[in-house]
Amino acid sequence: MKPQELLAGTRFEREEQVFGAPWEARAFAIARRMTEAGICTWDEFRACLIEEIGAADRARISGGTPAADVYYTHFLGALEKTLAKKGIVDASAIEAKMREIVESG
């Protein structure tokens, strides 16, 4: 039996896809681009990511349900917070643009 087959039933699901959905790939690429463009360093972004993940971990440990349970949800939250801190875009601008996209859809 190949290791992959052996492990197929374990709680840690095997998956070979790098990204679970196109938006995850996009969010990752935007974060990389922001560091390449010098908007923020990866360490600054990572600090925000650790905060987002840590908040969800603490909620889980204390028996509650974390606000989000998907890694890239935390990733996106961290990206937005980093960009807001840098004065690039804030949540209200993103929400306005979301409405614009929906209305022009």
Added chain:
Amino acid sequence: MTGNGHRTIPTGAALRVKALEALLEEKGLVDPQALDAIVDTYETKVGPRNGARVVAKAWTDPAFRKRLLADATAAVAELGIAGPEGEHLVAVENTPSVHNLIVCTLCSCYPWPVLGLPPVWYKSFAYRSRAVRDPRGLLREFGLELPDDVEIRVWDASAEQRYMVIPERPAGTVGMSEEELAELVTRDSMVGVAKIAPPARGSSR
């Protein structure tokens, strides 16, 4: 789909990312082609095949293995492997008495140039919390039962350092070329959640 059926309007996170990208594009900070290129790089070019080449060379070239254990960033650069999250790479070697396991307890740090982006389970709360607290039990869930006298060393990615595991070379591989050996090396073995099985006899050719 929308009511008129002409195109799909993204919702939730997908919509949020689309809006963010549009705003950044308006500011001239991103362009779609550059983002496509980044996605393509991490989906197809950077991945555990790079790490497998490193491991196979370490198995067959003792001088390289020595350099790899001394300064992994410099050693993998000899093979043309370099990039973000590989600046302070540390290679840790499994032996019959020591088994190494890598984790990032705080987030998702991972040696991208040699392993690509981490799998979903590596980023999960279950993996991050149990790797340190109960590594033996965690490995058992991955199907890896280690004898009690094998020491397990857990390497938690620090602010800078990224780790990769050099797994043990399996039995039955004497005389195999570096390329053939690289084919045997799995991502999981370089994270430390698996060993490498001896090659199956007569099944592949």
